[in-house]
Amino acid sequence: MNEEKQKALRALRTSKGQIEGIIKMIEEERYCMDISNQIAAAHALLKKSQVLILKQHLDHCIKEAVLDGTIDEKNNEIMKLIEKIVN
16 A cells, blocks of 8 residues: 555544444534534544545556556546535
């Protein structure tokens, strides 16, 4: 597993712990702003892991697609994902 995937995995595991903590905070009826801040932190880690995975895709899969002639297909995949992210 390369460095980007390892970093993404660490971020996802951390966000998993944060989400479990958020659930506990809600069950304990903690202050809403504290809960919201934890949700924002988990969201930031999810975004970070997505960027790392996309970097991995660009560094490896896109390079391969250029070589084997499937770049248009890969570009379409990325555009569909970008549309999901921004909408």
